[in-house]
Amino acid sequence: MKAFYGDLKLGILGGGQLGRMLIQQAINYNVTVKVLDPDREAPCRKLCDEFVVGSLSDYETVYNFGKKADMVTIEIEKVNVDALEQLEKEGVLVYPQPRIIRLIQDKGLQKQFFKENNIPTAPFQVISSPKQLAESHIPFPYIQKLRRDGYDGRGVYKVIDESYLKNAFTEPSLIEEWIDFEKEIGIIVARNENGEVKTFPLVEMEFNPQANLVEFLISPSTLPFEIQQDAAQIATKIAEDLNIVGLLAVEMFLDKHGKILVNELAPRPHNSGHQSIEGNVVSQFEQHLRAIFNQPLGDTACLNNAIMINVLGEAGYEGPAIYQGIEKVLDCAGVYIHLYGKALTKPFRKMGHVTIVDADREKAIEKARFVQKTLKVIA
Amino acid sequence: MKAFYGDLKLGILGGGQLGRMLIQQAINYNVTVKVLDPDREAPCRKLCDEFVVGSLSDYETVYNFGKKADMVTIEIEKVNVDALEQLEKEGVLVYPQPRIIRLIQDKGLQKQFFKENNIPTAPFQVISSPKQLAESHIPFPYIQKLRRDGYDGRGVYKVIDESYLKNAFTEPSLIEEWIDFEKEIGIIVARNENGEVKTFPLVEMEFNPQANLVEFLISPSTLPFEIQQDAAQIATKIAEDLNIVGLLAVEMFLDKHGKILVNELAPRPHNSGHQSIEGNVVSQFEQHLRAIFNQPLGDTACLNNAIMINVLGEAGYEGPAIYQGIEKVLDCAGVYIHLYGKALTKPFRKMGHVTIVDADREKAIEKARFVQKTLKVIA
Numbered sequence: 001m002k003a004f005y006g007d008l009k010l011g012i013l014g015g016g017q018l019g020r021m022l023i024q025q026a027i028n029y030n031v032t033v034k035v036l037d038p039d040r041e042a043p044c045r046k047l048c049d050e051f052v053v054g055s056l057s058d059y060e061t062v063y064n065f066g067k068k069a070d071m072v073t074i075e076i077e078k079v080n081v082d083a084l085e086q087l088e089k090e091g092v093l094v095y096p097q098p099r100i101i102r103l104i105q106d107k108g109l110q111k112q113f114f115k116e117n118n119i120p121t122a123p124f125q126v127i128s129s130p131k132q133l134a135e136s137h138i139p140f141p142y143i144q145k146l147r148r149d150g151y152d153g154r155g156v157y158k159v160i161d162e163s164y165l166k167n168a169f170t171e172p173s174l175i176e177e178w179i180d181f182e183k184e185i186g187i188i189v190a191r192n193e194n195g196e197v198k199t200f201p202l203v204e205m206e207f208n209p210q211a212n213l214v215e216f217l218i219s220p221s222t223l224p225f226e227i228q229q230d231a232a233q234i235a236t237k238i239a240e241d242l243n244i245v246g247l248l249a250v251e252m253f254l255d256k257h258g259k260i261l262v263n264e265l266a267p268r269p270h271n272s273g274h275q276s277i278e279g280n281v282v283s284q285f286e287q288h289l290r291a292i293f294n295q296p297l298g299d300t301a302c303l304n305n306a307i308m309i310n311v312l313g314e315a316g317y318e319g320p321a322i323y324q325g326i327e328k329v330l331d332c333a334g335v336y337i338h339l340y341g342k343a344l345t346k347p348f349r350k351m352g353h354v355t356i357v358d359a360d361r362e363k364a365i366e367k368a369r370f371v372q373k374t375l376k377v378i379a
Numbered sequence: 380m381k382a383f384y385g386d387l388k389l390g391i392l393g394g395g396q397l398g399r400m401l402i403q404q405a406i407n408y409n410v411t412v413k414v415l416d417p418d419r420e421a422p423c424r425k426l427c428d429e430f431v432v433g434s435l436s437d438y439e440t441v442y443n444f445g446k447k448a449d450m451v452t453i454e455i456e457k458v459n460v461d462a463l464e465q466l467e468k469e470g471v472l473v474y475p476q477p478r479i480i481r482l483i484q485d486k487g488l489q490k491q492f493f494k495e496n497n498i499p500t501a502p503f504q505v506i507s508s509p510k511q512l513a514e515s516h517i518p519f520p521y522i523q524k525l526r527r528d529g530y531d532g533r534g535v536y537k538v539i540d541e542s543y544l545k546n547a548f549t550e551p552s553l554i555e556e557w558i559d560f561e562k563e564i565g566i567i568v569a570r571n572e573n574g575e576v577k578t579f580p581l582v583e584m585e586f587n588p589q590a591n592l593v594e595f596l597i598s599p600s601t602l603p604f605e606i607q608q609d610a611a612q613i614a615t616k617i618a619e620d621l622n623i624v625g626l627l628a629v630e631m632f633l634d635k636h637g638k639i640l641v642n643e644l645a646p647r648p649h650n651s652g653h654q655s656i657e658g659n660v661v662s663q664f665e666q667h668l669r670a671i672f673n674q675p676l677g678d679t680a681c682l683n684n685a686i687m688i689n690v691l692g693e694a695g696y697e698g699p700a701i702y703q704g705i706e707k708v709l710d711c712a713g714v715y716i717h718l719y720g721k722a723l724t725k726p727f728r729k730m731g732h733v734t735i736v737d738a739d740r741e742k743a744i745e746k747a748r749f750v751q752k753t754l755k756v757i758a
Contacts, residue, residue, distance in 0.1 A: 003701075003702065003705075005702050005705060005718055006700065006702070006718075006722075020406065024403055024406055027399065027403055027426065027720070028715070028716055028717045028718060029716065029718055030718045030719075030720050046426075046427070046428050047406065047425075047426055048425070049425050281712060281713055281736075290709065295705075295706055295709050296706065296709045296710040298709070298712070299712035299713065301712075303682065321385065322382075323382065323384050323385070326382075326384060326674075327674055327675065330669065330674050330675045330677070331675040333660060333677070333678035333680075334660055334678065336407070337407055337408065338407045339384055339385075339407060339408055339409045340409075341406070341409050343385075357660075
């Protein structure tokens with residue numbers, strides 16, 4: 001393999017904020033980066049060696065893009081996997097491996113994988129028609145999820161009783177028992193080609209129910225050690241069962257009985273790991289680079305309590321973004337602003353994030369609430 | 380003033396590693412960055428919104444570059460100040476202010492400034508001819524420094540006795556009493572337009588005498604509190620006497636009697652502040668951005684012991700750079716590699732730096748020695 005510092009050309013599928021933060025880290029290693037994204041205004045457009053505008057779902061586009069790279073990685077799962085498989089056959093390194101992207105693209109296959117590998121997850125049924133949905137054996141209420149292309153809360157529908165069936169998705173879907181969970185938790189794990197596996201400490205999440213997005217994330221979790229250990233073991237097992245090379249974000253529910261159920265996987269840097277930039281010895285972005293380049297994985301220990309807040313476009317505003325309150329936020333110690341370079345805001349669009357670091361957890365929470373009240377994106 | 384996140388266009392004079400790390404930080408604020416550098420392969424070339432190849436000393440080039448920016452800053456002092464003064468007159472924000480760059484460009488004026496403002500510095504004399512040098516009142520041995528364009532040890536000559544005079548510089552110069560110093564120390568201070576001033580904790584340096592470059596830097600200093608306080612007071616006084624807007628690196632000697640003498644100033648991010656990226660709550664690059672954009676200055680507290688090592692081109696090698704030992708270095712926890720994107724190495728060229736962070740100072744030093752032995756840049 002070519003050395004990753006200087007002579008290796010890395011292609012990233014997707015030019016959003018995850019790619020942007022990955023490039024910000026890759027600068028430290030002289031990595032030559034090219035990016036493919038359909039949006040000519042994508043956050044990565046100015047930061048890479050080459051920016052290609054094109055469809056991530058088109059076979060020819062993805063193939064031609066990858067053919068001129070030594071290695072291809074993703075920052076979004078919705079990419080043409082056939083092209084990636086062909087590239088892999090022709091000797092391009094593709095991490096995560098195309099078979100894993102294919103599995104994770106389809107929530108049905110993902111759940112089957114959990115079941116086959118004894119990974120705890122909510123009871124489910126794969127649904128291919130409205131008729132099958134009506135006859136399902138999962139009791140109300142349940143969650144219907146499109147098998148493909150759901151993202152940030154889109155493609156998810158709660159079926160409370162029979163009356164909700166008329167508005168249910170008719171496309172291939174998955175239904176899952178409604179988990180009245182105690183907490184949403186997440187763990188990020190990395191594996192390199194040598195088989196080294198490392199987990200980041202467990203984090204706890206709070207969702208904004210209106211936007212259906214992670215809004216407030218606390219690292220590290222203060223849940224009992226056994227739960228943290230369980231979560232780390234589950235994440236490690238999944239990474240090893242998949243033989244993944246790269247980063248894997250494992251989203252989990254903790255139910256009212258202290259049992260962990262795996263919700264979803266993302267084989268890439270993830271929103272639930274942004275706090276690692278300032279909060280951990282290495283960040284998720286550094287770890288992803290180390291994993292795909294088969295370098296020793298970094299120390300994932302927490303340096304401090306860290307809270308991550310997504311900076312979302314304010315409801316009711318659409319257009320060129322105006323940021324309010326930045327100066328007040330910068331006046332707090334240990335507060336780190338990350339804007340994503342998006343010119344246009346719209347309601348609940350992820351425009352950036354803020355990480356708040358403090359040795360005192362309660363103070364960190366207090367500061368996070370202040371940031372949340374103070375920093376607004378309007379138009 | 381336009382908001383610095385998004386709608387302000389920042390021009391940076393110089394596209395080297397300091398500019399590169401400044402951009403890496405500016406990404407977090409959506410700053411639109413353009414860079415001017417004579418080298419089309421400069422480290423910033425791929426990371427900015429616009430990269431202009433041109434001379435930093437040419438009036439027209441600097442003027443035309445700056446005219447299309449809202450604000451101009453520098454990452455190197457050797458720039459055309461006449462152009463910057465004209466830009467300032469025409470309403471472009473230029474930070475640091477041109478008059479300060481002019482003062483610091485000339486080591487003679489810089490020393491006069493120290494003298495006029497009662498800033499402790501080694502006794503000196505400004506020299507304009509070989510005759511004046513021969514008649515100087517400074518006793519041997521002394522140091523002769525070119526008034527202009529010295530950089531990284533170039534333009535400095537030690538005059539041990541009369542026999543050395545024949546090889547002395549004939550250009551306008553400055554001679555300084557030879558200080559048999561105990562330690563070289565440095566402090567970085569920032570001031571914003573509101574007049575807020577903050578110093579970073581004092582650092583101690585070790586030079587490579589062969590390369591005449593900082594090679595090993597330890598943060599924070601463990602010198603007695605009074606010395607740290609003196610140094611911070613001197614740096615603050617200089618920033619206030621200059622009314623600088625931006626970052627100011629103050630290089631100092633600590634003599635054998637515990638007295639601090641100011642050596643030189645640099646009105647920009649500086650090699651002696653690189654460890655702040657991982658070692659302090661905010662980095663020098665973040666602080667420079669906050670200062671020039673008149674934002675609240677960040678908390679400069681140390682997070683940990685941090686040691687910075689310059690990664691220099693190995694003696695005897697010139698050509699396309701090959702990095703040896705990266706994998707072994709990445710295997711140490713708390714070790715951060717920063718490469719500067721320079722394709723070609725030559726002896727003692729600054730190719731990157733490594734920061735080593737550890738709660739145990741002795742362990743940090745041990746790791747730093749390992750990194751120094753292990754990481755080599757050859758061709």
